[in-house]
Amino acid sequence: MPARRTSAVVAAWLAIVLASAWILRGSAVDHDLTQFMPTGATPHQRLAVELLREGPASRLILIGLRGGSAAELARLSGEFAQGLRASGLFSQVGNGAFDMGGDNALLFRYRYLLDPTPAHEQFTAPALRRALTERLRDLGSPLALFDRNTLASDPTAAMHAVLRAWRPPQQPRVSEGVWFSADGRTALLSAMTRASGFDPQAQAAAVTALQRAFAAARPAAQAVLETSGAPVFANTARAAIRADMQLLSTAGSVLLAALLLLVYRSPRLVVLSALPLATALLVGGAATAMLFGSLHGIALVFGMTLLGVAIDYPLHLFSHLHGSAGAAQTMQRLWPTLRLGVITTCIGYVAFARRDFAGLAQLGVFTASGLLAAALVTRWLLPPLIGATSAAADRRTRLPRLPALPPGPARLLVAGALLATAGLFLMQPPAWETDLNALSPIPDAARQVDRRLRGELGAADVSHLIVVGAANADRALERSEHIARRLQDAVAAGLLTGFDLAARYLPSPAAQRQRQQHLPDAATVQRALAVALQGLPFKAHGLDPFLRDLAASRQLPPLTVASVQGTPIAARIEPLLYRNADGWKAIITLSGVTDARAFRVWWEQAAERDAQYLDLKETSASLLSGFRESALERLLFGILALWLVLSLGLRSALQASRVLLPILVAVALSAALLGALGERLSLFHLIALLLTAGIGIDYSLFFHRPETSRTDLDRNHSAVLVCAVSTLVVFGILALSPLPVLRSIGLTVTLGVSLCFLLALAAARLNAPPAEAGQR
Amino acid sequence: MISGNPLRSLGAALALLLWAGGAAAAPLTLDMLLAGFADVAAADARFTETLTLAVLETPLTSSGSLRYRRPDYLKKQVETPAPSMFEIAGDVVTVETERGRQTLSLRTQPVIRAFAAAYRATLAGDRAALEAHYRIDLDGTVERWTLRLQPIDDSLRRRIRSIELTGSGSRIHGIETMETSGDRSLMTIAPDAR
Numbered sequence: 001m002p003a004r005r006t007s008a009v010v011a012a013w014l015a016i017v018l019a020s021a022w023i024l025r026g027s028a029v030d031h032d033l034t035q036f037m038p039t040g041a042t043p044h045q046r047l048a049v050e051l052l053r054e055g056p057a058s059r060l061i062l063i064g065l066r067g068g069s070a071a072e073l074a075r076l077s078g079e080f081a082q083g084l085r086a087s088g089l090f091s092q093v094g095n096g097a098f099d100m101g102g103d104n105a106l107l108f109r110y111r112y113l114l115d116p117t118p119a120h121e122q123f124t125a126p127a128l129r130r131a132l133t134e135r136l137r138d139l140g141s142p143l144a145l146f147d148r149n150t151l152a153s154d155p156t157a158a159m160h161a162v163l164r165a166w167r168p169p170q171q172p173r174v175s176e177g178v179w180f181s182a183d184g185r186t187a188l189l190s191a192m193t194r195a196s197g198f199d200p201q202a203q204a205a206a207v208t209a210l211q212r213a214f215a216a217a218r219p220a221a222q223a224v225l226e227t228s229g230a231p232v233f234a235n236t237a238r239a240a241i242r243a244d245m246q247l248l249s250t251a252g253s254v255l256l257a258a259l260l261l262l263v264y265r266s267p268r269l270v271v272l273s274a275l276p277l278a279t280a281l282l283v284g285g286a287a288t289a290m291l292f293g294s295l296h297g298i299a300l301v302f303g304m305t306l307l308g309v310a311i312d313y314p315l316h317l318f319s320h321l322h323g324s325a326g327a328a329q330t331m332q333r334l335w336p337t338l339r340l341g342v343i344t345t346c347i348g349y350v351a352f353a354r355r356d357f358a359g360l361a362q363l364g365v366f367t368a369s370g371l372l373a374a375a376l377v378t379r380w381l382l383p384p385l386i387g388a389t390s391a392a393a394d395r396r397t398r399l400p401r402l403p404a405l406p407p408g409p410a411r412l413l414v415a416g417a418l419l420a421t422a423g424l425f426l427m428q429p430p431a432w433e434t435d436l437n438a439l440s441p442i443p444d445a446a447r448q449v450d451r452r453l454r455g456e457l458g459a460a461d462v463s464h465l466i467v468v469g470a471a472n473a474d475r476a477l478e479r480s481e482h483i484a485r486r487l488q489d490a491v492a493a494g495l496l497t498g499f500d501l502a503a504r505y506l507p508s509p510a511a512q513r514q515r516q517q518h519l520p521d522a523a524t525v526q527r528a529l530a531v532a533l534q535g536l537p538f539k540a541h542g543l544d545p546f547l548r549d550l551a552a553s554r555q556l557p558p559l560t561v562a563s564v565q566g567t568p569i570a571a572r573i574e575p576l577l578y579r580n581a582d583g584w585k586a587i588i589t590l591s592g593v594t595d596a597r598a599f600r601v602w603w604e605q606a607a608e609r610d611a612q613y614l615d616l617k618e619t620s621a622s623l624l625s626g627f628r629e630s631a632l633e634r635l636l637f638g639i640l641a642l643w644l645v646l647s648l649g650l651r652s653a654l655q656a657s658r659v660l661l662p663i664l665v666a667v668a669l670s671a672a673l674l675g676a677l678g679e680r681l682s683l684f685h686l687i688a689l690l691l692t693a694g695i696g697i698d699y700s701l702f703f704h705r706p707e708t709s710r711t712d713l714d715r716n717h718s719a720v721l722v723c724a725v726s727t728l729v730v731f732g733i734l735a736l737s738p739l740p741v742l743r744s745i746g747l748t749v750t751l752g753v754s755l756c757f758l759l760a761l762a763a764a765r766l767n768a769p770p771a772e773a774g775q776r
Numbered sequence: 777m778i779s780g781n782p783l784r785s786l787g788a789a790l791a792l793l794l795w796a797g798g799a800a801a802a803p804l805t806l807d808m809l810l811a812g813f814a815d816v817a818a819a820d821a822r823f824t825e826t827l828t829l830a831v832l833e834t835p836l837t838s839s840g841s842l843r844y845r846r847p848d849y850l851k852k853q854v855e856t857p858a859p860s861m862f863e864i865a866g867d868v869v870t871v872e873t874e875r876g877r878q879t880l881s882l883r884t885q886p887v888i889r890a891f892a893a894a895y896r897a898t899l900a901g902d903r904a905a906l907e908a909h910y911r912i913d914l915d916g917t918v919e920r921w922t923l924r925l926q927p928i929d930d931s932l933r934r935r936i937r938s939i940e941l942t943g944s945g946s947r948i949h950g951i952e953t954m955e956t957s958g959d960r961s962l963m964t965i966a967p968d969a970r
Contacts, residue, residue, distance in 0.1 A: 071867050074881040097880065134875075139827055140838045140854045141862050141871055145935060146887065149957050152831045176868055177881030542831035 006384040013381050016373075017279060020286035027289035028201075029297050044612060045626075047467060048619035056575040056589055057230060057462040057616060058197025059091075061210070062453035063189040064181070064226035065219075073187040074176035076217050083213030084191055089206040091571040095189040096172070096179035106567050108150075111158045112519055112553040114507065116165050119518035122156060123525050123550075128532035131156035136536065153545035155538075165504060166572070172456055181456040186226075188457055192575050193231050203231040204238075228450040236446060241301060244739050249304075252730040256311070259729060263722055264318055264397050272382055273314040276374035280310045284370025288362050296362050302684075303366035305745060306691045308730060309345055310374035312698055312723040313338060314382055319399055319719030322711075327383035335379060340649040341701050342375040344642050345694035351638030357627070363687070399718035400725075402761075410762035414662070417759055421669040430675025432628055433682035443738065463616040464496075464590040464599070470610065473561040473577060473584045477508035479610065480586035486606055487588070495599045497592025502573035512558035519554050522547065631686060639664065642697070659704050662763035663696035666755035673751055679744060688745045692752030695727060699756055703764035717761075724757045804921055806903065806914050812946035814901025819844040820968040823852075829959045842965065847900045850892070864892055887931045894925050894939045895951075910939075919944045 052058065065073050065080065081095040107114060121127055132155055138144050139151075150159065172179040172188050179188040191210075195202030207227070214225045260270045284303055289295045316338060320330045346368045353364025466483060470476035481503045490496055503511070520528070525547065533543075557563075561577065564570045576587045593599050596615045603613045639660070646656035667689050674685060702720050707713040727749070734746030820843050827836040840854040851863040861872040867882040869892075882889040890909040897905035906912060909932070910925035923941040927933045937954040951963045 071881070074867065078881065097885070136836065137858045137860065137873070139829075139836060140825070140858075140860055141873070142852065142891070143862070143869075143871060143888065145891070145953070145955070148829070148955070148959060149935070151829065155831075174879065177879060177885070537832045537834045537836065539831055539833045542833075 009380050009384065013279070013377065017282055020282040023286040023289055024282065024295075028294045029300060044614070045619060045623055047612065048614050048616055049623070050580065051465060051467065051587070051614065052197075052616055052620065054196035054578070055462070055465070055587060056192065059193045059195070059203075059231065059575055060462055061191045061193065061206070061227060061229040061231055062450065062457055063191065063210070063228075064449075064453050064456070065187040065189070066185060066224045066226065067222040068220045070176050070180065070184055070187075072220055073180075073223070074178045076219055076223060077178040077187040077189060079217035080213050081189060083216050084189075084209065087206075087209040087213060089194055089202075089209050090191045091194050091574045092192040093189065094179070094191070095187070096174045097177050104568065106559075106564070107162055107569070108154075108159055110512075110553070110556060110559055111154065111162050112550060113512040113515050113556060113558065114165075115158045115161045115515075116507075117158070117161050119515060119520070122158070123520045123528060125528040125531035128156065128528055129536070132532060132536055132538070152543060153549050155543055155546050179457075186456065188453070190457055194571075194574070195231075197230055197234070200234060204235050207231055207235040226449050226453065228446065228453050233446070233450075238297060240443070240739055241297070241741070244737050244742055245301060248733050248737055248742065252733045255729045255733070256726050259726055260315075260722075263399060266397075269318050269386070272385055273311065273318065275382065275385075276313050276377040277307060277310045279377045280307045280370035280374035283373035284366040287369035288366045291365055292358070292362055295366075296359055299359055299362035299366055302363055302687050303370065306349060306363070306367045306687065306694070307370045307374070308727065309691065309695050309698065310371060311726060311730075312695065313342075313374055313378040315723050315726065316702065316719050317378060317382060317386075318397070319722055320712075320715055321386070321397070322715065327386035331379060331383045336649070337701050337705050338375065338378070340646065341698035342371055343649070344645055344697045344701075346371055347641050347645060348638060348690055348694050348697075351634050351641065399715065400721055401714065402717040402721045405761055405765045407766060410765040413758060413762040414665075414766065417665050417669055417755070421665060421672055424672035424676055425668070428675060430671050431680045432625070433680040443740075462589050464593040464596065465614045465616065466499075466588040466590065466603075466611055467614060468586040468588065468611045469583060470586070471583050473579075474509050476577060476584040476586040477503045477506065478510050480588055481508055481511055483588060483606075483608055483611055486608070487590075490599065490602050493602070495593065495595070495602055496590045499588050499590050500576070501588040502576035502586055505569050505572040506559060506561070506564060506577075509558035509560060516554050516556070516558075519550060521554075522551050525550060627683075646697075655704065658763060658767045659697065659700045659760075662759035663693055663700050663756055666696055666759045667693050667752060669755055670748060670752035674748060677747075679747070682744070684741050684744050685748050688748035689752060692749055692756060695723075695749075695753055696756030696760060699724065700760035700763070703760045704767065720757070720761075724753060727753050804914065804916060804918050806912060808918075809914065809921065809923070809946075810898070810901035810903050810906075812901075813899050816844075816899065816946055817846045819899075821965045822968055823963050823965050825961055825963040827959070827961045830957065841968065844899055847902075848896055850895060850899075864896070887929070887935075890927065890929050890932045891936070898923070898941065 063080075065076050067073075068076070077095045078097060081093050081097070084090050084093045115122075122131070135151065135155055135157060139148065147157075147159075173182060173184075174180070175184060180186065181188060191206075193203050193206040195206060197203065210225070210227055210232075219225070257270050260273055261267065264270065281304060284307060285295055285300065288299065288303075316334055317327070317331055320334055321327060322330075325333075349367040349371070350364045353361045466480075466487075468476055468480045468483060470479050480501045484499065484501055484503065487496070487499050491498065507515075529543065529547070559569070561570075561573070564573075576589070578585055578587075590599075593615075596618065600613060600615075643653075643656055643660055646659055647653040650656050650659065670692060671681065671685070671689060674681065679685065699720050702716055705716055707716055731746045731749040731753070734742050735750050737743045737746060820841065822839070823842050824837065824839045827838075829836070837857075838854050839856050840852065843849070843851040843853075849863075849865050851861070854860045854862075858874065860874075861870070863870045863872075864882070869880050869882055869885070869888065871878045871880075880888075882892060893905055893909045897903075897909075906925070909929060910927055913924040913926075915922045915924070921943060923943075925939045925941070927936050933956075935956060937956050940950075940952045940954070941948055942950045942952075947967075948965055950965060953961045953963075
């Protein structure tokens with residue numbers, strides 16, 4: 001290759017790499033797990049995904065404080081909660097001690113509109129007398145000192161009723177004034193992040209604030225902070241994957257470099273072998289960031305995994321370098337096979353890209369663009385860079401020899417694989433993972449903590465919801481109030497234990513107006529009060545402030561979503577009332593739904609318009625199974641497309657079938673074996689199998705390559721062997737990871753690639769016996 | 777009102793008498809007063825409380841018993857006009873009325889904690905704890921002293937202007953709480969006759 005052309009290629013490569021790096025520098029990596037869920041086909045499913053992503057479920061953090069005496073934990077709980085509230089990152093922090101989380105002047109002013117006690121139970125003479133007598137008795141308590149100043153304006157303690165209504169529908173055991181687990185060893189708290197799951201950076205800040213508030217609350221040495229919930233999981237997953245990936249990929253790279261050094265005995269070639277993969281990562285990342293605006297963390301991790309196939313490209317080239325032939329010449333000779341391998345792999349990866357499944361779409365773009373870049377680097381950049389070392393490399397290289405596989409064992413291998421696959425599928429078809437949580441790389445221990453805290457906090461199950469749609473916020477509150485009244489029947493019937501809704505904190509304007517209308521006029525209440533006060537020691541005009549406030553309450557404009565901005569009410573209703581493209585949604589969270597089916601039956605009989613009952617767990621399971629079906633469908637189309645491309649590339653449908661079949665068998669057998677090993681197949685396994693198929697087809701193509709000489713054939717087999725061993729090293733290490741995700745990917749690829757290698761070799765051996773190998 | 781270790785109480789009383797007799801002109805110091813209280817291990821008494829509120833025509837009167845156990849147990853049992861119970865044990869506050877029982881932790885209620893310190897820190901003779909929450913003025917002699925506490929914290933100062941304890945030796949005769957609203961309560965304390 002002329003020097004000028006070489007420098008042009010190097011310059012173009014540099015330009016692309018620099019541009020990619022520049023694009024990547026400015027783009028954000030997001031970590032929203034639900035991106036790796038389909039957005040849903042039906043409006044019902046779309047709503048469920050939206051709620052999983054942004055609703056209360058995506059914001060709730062469960063907290064346990066352990067270690068130390070109950071009194072010390074109660075103190076810690078109090079200071080910790082105060083720290084969390086002060087951070088401003090949480091819309092609600094509960095620890096059992098009553099706290100409004102802000103100024104309650106507005107609540108006090110609106111107490112007669114917010115108090116859920118019906119007016120006719122409050123302002124009759126007997127009711128007033130009862131309330132006033134009670135209040136007088138309470139004055140004996142030293143605590144009365146703290147609300148004695150409201151005696152004249154709120155003699156019936158309506159404010160207490162408002163505050164009582166703010167308590168969670170269900171509470172854990174209260175001891176020492178704060179929530180405790182049943183065994184009394186863990187102080188419990190719950191917190192809602194202001195940021196939804198859609199804003200992972202802000203949620204990460206909230207999770208960090210947990211640690212900071214804990215440290216600031218002066219914990220005793222033995223005190224332990226336990227946290228759980230979606231925001232924490234997202235954070236943990238991110239950190240765990242990052243740490244583990246770093247360790248494993250470092251270990252993998254070192255081992256791989258050692259292996260390549262051992263085979264090629266040239267540091268230069270080892271460095272060059274990394275060029276296509278490195279370029280692929282940069283270009284793939286940049287292309288994805290440009291197309292989607294951001295890069296998903298999982299797409300990045302999986303993409304890096306899938307791009308691992310690119311390490312094979314230079315290895316084929318290096319292994320074939322020999323004698324007088326220059327690197328460029330060797331490359332030219334290999335290019336048709338390599339090109340076909342790249343194209344088929346791209347087809348395989350892109351087959352799974354779906355527009356409605358953002359994560360997979362990103363993954364498709366990432367891998368396809370990356371692979372193309374890797375192929376082009378191998379084709380155009382590596383040969384001139386290898387240049388003169390080509391001959392020297394050949395002399396030094398110690399390619400491992402692959403012992404010849406006699407036809408007998410080859411036949412046995414193929415037949416055995418077919419039988420095993422069929423047998424395993426018939427006996428025990430691999431089970432699918434239906435729990436979305438299993439997709440998250442959260443260690444089992446963390447999930448146990450989650451289950452425990454969720455159980456102890458009781459009300460914290462946010463996967464059963466009723467979503468009420470309306471054109472505006474007022475109407476959404478009103479409709480949810482109506483449904484809440486009907487839900488009382490379901491509570492009475494034992495279908496659920498409680499529920500929470502925005503209207504509990506902010507009644508709809510209609511409800512407030514109705515309460516206003518039921519407030520007695522000045523003359524009526526004065527008469528009732530005169531009767532009630534007989535014999536009580538109140539001064540004649542002592543309760544005038546009460547009468548004034550009651551009269552004023554009849555004229556107050558009802559509170560609305562807009563007018564409570566910046567008050568404790570706004571913080572409370574934030575996760576339960578929101579606006580989306582279709583209008584306003586009010587969420588009613590249901591707690592203690594033990595029999596979802598029975599509740600659904602009741603709900604369908606209730607026949608409420610514009611409201612839907614969502615069981616988020618069930619919906620996500622059905623989403624996953626829907627995805628699975630379409631994935632299998634795509635798999636079939638993908639195989640067909642592969643076969644067509646292979647037929648075109650090899651100019652023979654028969655040859656294409658010979659290349660493809662052993663890989664299909666190997667992948668099917670891998671899936672069957674995984675099932676037999678007790679793995680439940682998930683998205684991660686599918687992606688790993690996809691990678692296996694991509695790598696396998698390359699092996700099969702090279703094994704089926706007609707070589708002109710015996711040496712070339714040996715070289716070819718040795719090259720594939722080097723590729724296979726390098727893949728097994730990297731993914732074998734991954735299989736050792738304690739993280740379920742990484743382990744299942746590692747296990748699947750290790751198993752799959754071994755089988756692909758063996759079956760492709762056996763098939764090639766049967767298809768082209770060595771005697772005919774010399775013919776072209 | 778003093779019970780518990782009689783020797784100790786006797787010792788405390790003797791010490792106070794010696795101070796009083798030996799140096800009649802020497803004023804009572806806060807440390808002396810608090811040291812006397814610190815020696816009291818347990819105390820039981822009767823009380824009568826009069827609440828004078830702006831809203832009320834006539835003051836409210838209630839009566840019952842008080843109990844103290846060193847270092848941090850206080851109980852107020854109201855017997856008339858209606859029974860109720862208020863107790864602080866360590867950090868746990870328990871309120872019991874005919875409508876039920878409620879507990880809360882002082883650790884999560886800084887205002888109540890500061891308020892309770894007026895009694896608990898005084899009785900325990902814990903000067904540092906008392907000074908953490910109140911400005912302290914002590915007047916009078918061993919036989920007749922007045923301890924005036926004015927809250928330092930804003931949250932408490934918004935409600936309470938002062939708490940005045942009067943007594944002689946290590947006995948408290950009365951507690952008068954003046955609220956910022958002008959309302960006040962006066963509790964007179966007499967040894968448990970029973």
